[in-house]
Amino acid sequence: MKKRFALALPVAAALILGLGACSPGNGGGSAGGDAAGKPEILVWVDATREPAAKTYKAAVEGKVDVKIEVIDPTTLISKIQLFNTTKKGWPDVVFSGAPNDFATWADPANGYAAPLNETVSKEVQDGYGTANDWCKIDGKIYCLKNDLAQNVLWYDTKTFKELGLTVPKTMEEFASTAMKLKGTGYIAGTVANNALFNGFLWPAGCSMADVVDSGTIRIAPGSKECTEVTDLLQPLVDAGVMETQDPFDAGFLKKYPQAGKVAMTVGPSWFGEFVFKPADSWGIPEGRMTAAEMPKWAGQDKAYSGEWGGGVWVASSHAKFPQAAADAVSFLATDDSIQKDAVTYPAYGPALKVWKEKISADKYYAADPIPAMAAQAERISPAVKPVRFNADGAVTSVLSTQVIGGAKLATAVTDFQKNMAQLAEASGYKVVAK
Amino acid sequence: MTTSTPTTELSDVRAGLAPVTARAPKKIRLGALSGRTVVWIFLIGFALLSVIPMIWLILAPSKTSVEITTLHPFAFGSFQGYANAWNNLMAFQDGQVLQWLWNSVWYTALIVLISCVTAILAGYALATAPLPFRRGLLIITLIAMIVPPVALVLPLFLEITAIGLYDSPWAIILTSSFYPFGVFLAYIYFTSSIPKDLYEAARIDGCGEFGTFIRIALPLSKGLMGMLAFFSFTAAWVNFFLPYVFVSSGEVMPLPVGLGVLFSSTPALNPAVGATILPIRQPEIALVGLLVAIPILLVFIASAKFLTRGVLAGAVKS
């Protein structure tokens, strides 16, 4: 009770101070309504987003004092927790590559994340469309999505042509197409690492982290949406047309992608630039891969995607200059000057026009993958929601390790859901199965 | 090799000419020889296992990240490889690696200085002065020495944050300077290796406690100081967990913690980290690993000879 009240104060202050704000996204230069003096903003980024932070710093040169720190992203939750203990030291703006982090910070018991409804302009909020829904908890926006990691169906045009395959539109077609690969040495991707979770279970709507309200989570082992996934994929695994090895395992790399033996795979939008292209990763030659929309699960209205990653920007509720912090978040998440050089698919729709130029013109892709990505960007399934515990850890430590270890998919999924339920309970959720 | 005479002089034993067996040399000689061969195979095999990872680590930065996977593990890339890896590293955060390296150097230097000075003084006082609660202090020191430092990290963290030292170099330096093992070593040394008569004589000559310490004890404890500095250095230089918990800003991190940052923010070891254009990959990570490992390695090798004296035996036995 007391904690909630203590938290309400700075939040209220932030809201009041934010009223006189001017439009952000124009460089975050004006910080009207904040405490007097030139705003000082401490920005925490991972190494990959350092250039973005520098761009922001240069854009507000003279108006805002920006200090950038590159931090170890795995320590974010613990550092913020620590500052909550010491009551000081919080960064004003944080990039988080683990999409669940902010749910912990939005929780009143933590209270680090500032609601952005009032401080981020309507224009920016609307510009996102549904792409920022992930950041909403109980109607409040606690972060701005930096990038989307929506799944698409990647396929090798050369292989498809040689084998006379057509691009599947439904999951049944996906399964039958995959079955045609039997005995050819080709595979339809792997179910290990995050692939089963965000490539299949999440789009199918299997309830694994379905937050009903801030205190309740729905996890339903054995429900139809989960079993239909394992029923469909298990035969593919048994037939050897879907691998159970980690997609980054050096042995896997040599055997399949580097040998040109991946006919198709469900994968996030960043696979193209950062997995297929680099010679030390999948190393697939130019002119072969492109993306199609996700196959649709039976009984669903749309072909949904899950997400593998996708970072967010968060502003601190303890910021001395809350408006300047919110402006910084807006700028970093949406400004063209940043998104044009961004490494991953921009979550902010209007920034796509500058981002896609490079990709669309890239001869690496057999056909422009942007249309499929753009279509899926609008269709990220709401079946999985941000949670206050390390769901990603559970995916790799339980689901993926069991799959790699040769367990039946159904068993692995059920065990994973049980683990999620335990984690949820340990972090204060009530777990329901319906 | 095994000329065995039952009357071998002790000096010969030390010189390594000692027979393994004695009596009936002819009969046992063959057995002894093959026995020795087996022993040698074990010794050399273990030595190979020990050095292989280091050799790999030294060679790794010479290759590109592609070559690391395609070339033979012990193949050498090119000298240019080291230069490339170094340049890529320097591009990370405008050469923050240098800052980490420097932090490691000066933190370690101060830790070695403070821990050794306090340890040698305290050990001497325990050994020679009629301190109140001497036995109790000694027992607490022994407990602190046996309990691994990791056990105290969380309690120390509570304290560090309470007194506002969080994210300060002093959080690392001060907590790491607590050196009960050093106190124990010094105590043993001053009670056993320096004859009591010497202290007595000095006192009778009118040297005070401090005079005795400075004029008699210190000059006789060069070996002790070497040993203290050795253990203090090796512990401080590679320490990870304690600084990892005590500091968060890039500019105050020591090198081992910085290395942790490097590899958790790049796909060098974990490709699932995914999308990044940073040129920090396996060769660059290996190069930082070398920066951490090489100073320790050099100190180890340089001290291998004096360490023979044995920490335990050398200290406990007179």
Add this chain to the structure above:
Amino acid sequence: MPSRPGIFLLEGTYLMARSRVKWQGTLAGSIMFAPYLILLVAFGIVPVVMAFATSLGSSRANPAGGLANYLTVVTDFRFMPALINVTVFVLIYVPLMVVVVAIMSLLLDAIRTKWTVSLRAAYIVPASISGAVSIMVWYFMLEPTYSPYRDLLHAVGITQGSQIWAKPNLMVIFVLMAFATGAGNWIIVQYGSLQSIPDDILEAARIDGANGLQIALRIKLPLIQKYLVYMGILTFAAGLQVFVEPYLISSSVYTGLAKDWSLNQLSYAFAFESGDLAAASALSLMLLLVCVVFALVVIFKTDFFEESGVTKK
């Protein structure tokens, strides 16, 4: 066991002889002891007291505080698996360490040539690869595609990294890592102990017709036994606290693979993921208590520190 040959003045006689200057000695000694005492109190005793107070304080899970925090820890679903992991870990790690170190140092002592210096230098090399560096190196040593041992790994049927980096293997991997970092130092130390066995004892054994193996097992081993016990206990205390290897593996290499694998990781998760410092302190103190009990056993129930005058009768 009779007192070993050594020069020790009994404390009592020693003090009597200097009673004249006793108070000066006390003063000077106290001044010399003070700097260390400050560190001892500040970073040895105060943190434990603070942790104890914190462990009884209120937390989100237990607003009333008190011993309930200890209950929170032991009833957490991650506690038992971590306890089992750590128990099995020390049960493998400690004997492995003691046996291999004893064998290697005895072998090293049996071959007294100029080569031993080089061999000792070689043995200590892995100790320089620790912490974050060791994670990286082991990753490459165990990955069948990159590894220098790849032929060996392939020969035993391991061709995929996933065959290595799987949950059931974690125990072996962490034992290997910890062993590699610690063994070299201890071999040197125990070799040192062997070196200081008086030559006349060995000589006498030889004259009695003992061969190398017999000397090693019947003479040398019993003489260094207590050092091995001491090492075993130190290794045990360190093993109980295993943290860095599983933590770094799960945070940086295989996300979540060894999450909450050891008790210290769980303590870290309580403190820095759930923000439950009370539970974290409670768990930390429980671990500390076990270490302190073992320390007291070494000090009072073994003769290791007998000669140091601490427990001398």
